[in-house]
Amino acid sequence: MxxxxxxxxxxxxxxxxxxxxxxxxxxxxxxxxxxxxxxxxxxxxxxxxxxxxxxxxxxxxxxxxxxxxxxxxxxxxxxxxxxxxxxxxxxxxxxxxxxxxxxxxxxxxxxxAVIFSPLDMGMFDSSPTDRRRFLDIELGKMSKIYITFLNQYSNLLKNRNIALKKEVPDRVLIDAISEQMVGPQTEIIRQRYHFIQQLNRTVSEYYRKLSGTGGKITLAYESMVAYHADDSILRGLIQNRIANTLERDLITRMTNTGIQREDMEFFLDGHPVKAYASQGQKRMIVIALKLSLVNLIKERTGxxxxxxxxxxxxxxxxxxxxxxxxxxxxxxxxxxxxxxxxxxxxxxxxxxxxxxxxxxxxxxxxxxxxxx
Ligand SMILES: Nc1ncnc2c1ncn2[C@@H]1O[C@H](COP(=O)(O)OP(=O)(O)O)[C@@H](O)[C@H]1O
Ligand SMILES: [Mg+2]
The missing domain is CATH 3.40.50.300 (P-loop containing nucleotide triphosphate hydrolases)
Structure with a gap:
């Protein structure tokens, strides 16, 4: 294009x-x-x-x-x-x-379009918002179903939080909403997992060429569950996780687990980039990430x-x-x-x-x- x-x-x-x-x-x-x-x-x-x-x-x-x-x-x-x-x-x-x-x-x-802007350096801040935004925007470019599931999920999440805030929460309704959340979450987690894996394949090579030094860059997915390739096992893990968090949700009157809480972390030679890498190294890591992304978009969309x-x-x-x-x-x-x-x-x-x-x-x- x-x-x-x-x-x-x-x-x-x-x-x-x-x-x-x-x-x-x-x-x-x-x-x-x-x-x-x-x-x-x-x-x-x-x-x-x-x-x-x-x-x-x-x-x-x-x-x-x-x-x-x-x-x-x-x-x-x-x-x-x-x-x-x-x-x-x-x-x-x-x-x-x-x-x-x-x-x-x-x-x-x-x-x-893929952009690198100085604002991307916020990727290493303590708040996960920018990193999730990165995942969601970039996956949205390559997968229409990802956008659909994300919208479905965010509506369900809104309704679940409303139900949790009622004076007497309706447990049957909350369970029904929770069950509907499993499908979209399974697909979103699967896509996020593969996306991060695919970036990991190329990002170190770009970093090496750009920096002129070695250094292995790894992106680690901090998912709500340990990933499993089998669909029904992954679904089961998500269901358990939701069930185990229900008590806390009822006390805090909000949804404490789910893809809205996920994150990813960057490592340089096994050290967390946030605290370990220099400003210059961070910049090259983000540029390397964007170059990997350009290639991935080409691979997936042609x-x-x-x-x-x-x-x-x-x-x-x-x-x-x-x-x-x-x-x-x-x-x-x-x-x-x-x-x-x-x-x-x-x-x-x-x-x-x-x-x-x-x-x-x-x-x-x-x-x-x-x-x-
Ligand atoms: N809504 C707006 N209406 C008119 N001018 C604007 C508006 N938003 C930003 N600007 C002007 O745009 C300019 C900044 O442009 P920008 O593209 O950021 O500059 P740079 O060339 O340094 O990248 C500033 O002069 C600012 O006043
Ligand atoms: Mg400018």
Whole structure:
């Protein structure tokens, strides 16, 4: 999947802009506060219907505007396609080829993008929220059924918590809801387990190439139950776990176990990354993770996602920067931000389209390929 162009109307500091991209490497150059991250955010929004900065829809509307609109034209081996989003204060519409979609699960997964942003460093914080969000968003890109089960589960969880908060909780109702929760949880746990296994296959290799040093990266799944490949055994383990937690749930009047409490942990050579790795190592671990993800999405969907890299060049030294550029697979369209101060290897300029971002407008920069 490649993006040919994006149009932004009333989005952040873009009044109206059309930006064209080339299939391989695209570099957004501009000083701070000009709109580089905003442009990446618009692509990510078209891909996932959400801001990678956790911004609300209204925050993304240009100050003083009532709505924003984003469109993009994509192409792959099957031809071209069009994705649009119109977000008003009172509602939103997402369209594929001009046709509004009814369910978000019919939209998400068609235009996949993977982003690295400095915010991803929150992955190693103490709160598991960002890690679960990572699992859910990335699995949602590859599996429609995952989104469906996740929505089913979160409705059941809401109802179970309401039932637990009643003055006299209805045990029959709680048991019935608990039983319905087992199916979605079995599938979600299975998918999370395989996803983490698959990332583990490649992440150390990317880390090694990026860092220039060794180091084994391991992701450990902290599941509500010990995983078992057999479906009925896994179901049984989940049922037991729910049954064993019921007393506590009745006392605390909330659901204390389930996929909403799961987590994963990162290890570098067997040490917990959170407390052990340096800031630079953490950054390379996250980048390696994102590169593994790009490959996994290709493996599972047949198509590379668009790779969005924000503020990554400024944080890496020259050799790491070059290693990263070398690691980008040939077929992956990449959009990467940079400030003018950063010495970008002139050899790169021949491979890349340089787009100058200034005060919410974008212009193609004359580079060595176009000026010679
Ligand atoms: N809703 C909005 N309306 C208008 N301008 C906005 C809005 N949200 C952010 N901005 C502006 O966008 C700019 C930041 O853009 P950003 O893409 O983060 O910059 P950078 O190029 O450093 O990545 C700031 O000047 C900010 O004032
Ligand atoms: Mg920025």
């Amino acid at each position: 490649r993006i040919r162009k994006v149009r932004l109307i009333g989005f952040r500091n873009y009044e109206e802009a059309i930006v064209g991209f080339r299939p391989g490497l695209n570099i957004l150059i501009g000083n701070n506060g000009q709109g580089k991250t905003n442009l990446l955010e618009s692509v990510y929004f078209l891909s996932t219907t959400k801001s990678h900065r956790r911004a609300s829809d209204e925050e993304m509307m240009m100050n003083g505007k009532e709505y924003f609109q984003l469109d993009c034209i994509t192409e792959n081996d099957d031809g071209s396609s069009r994705f649009s989003a119109v977000i008003h204060k009172k509602g939103k519409t997402f369209c594929v080829r001009g046709e509004p979609v009814k369910k978000m699960s019919d939209y998400v997964g068609k235009l996949n 198509e590379y996602p668009v790779l969005l890299l924000d503020d990554v060049l400024s944080e890496l030294d020259e050799s790491r920067r070059n290693a990263l550029i070398e690691l980008l697979p040939e077929g992956v369209q990449t959009i990467i931000t940079a400030t003018e101060k950063e010495a970008i290897d002139p050899r790169l300029w021949n491979k890349a389209k340089i787009i100058k971002i200034e005060k919410g407008s974008a212009a193609e920069w004359m580079n060595s390929t176009t000026s010679n």
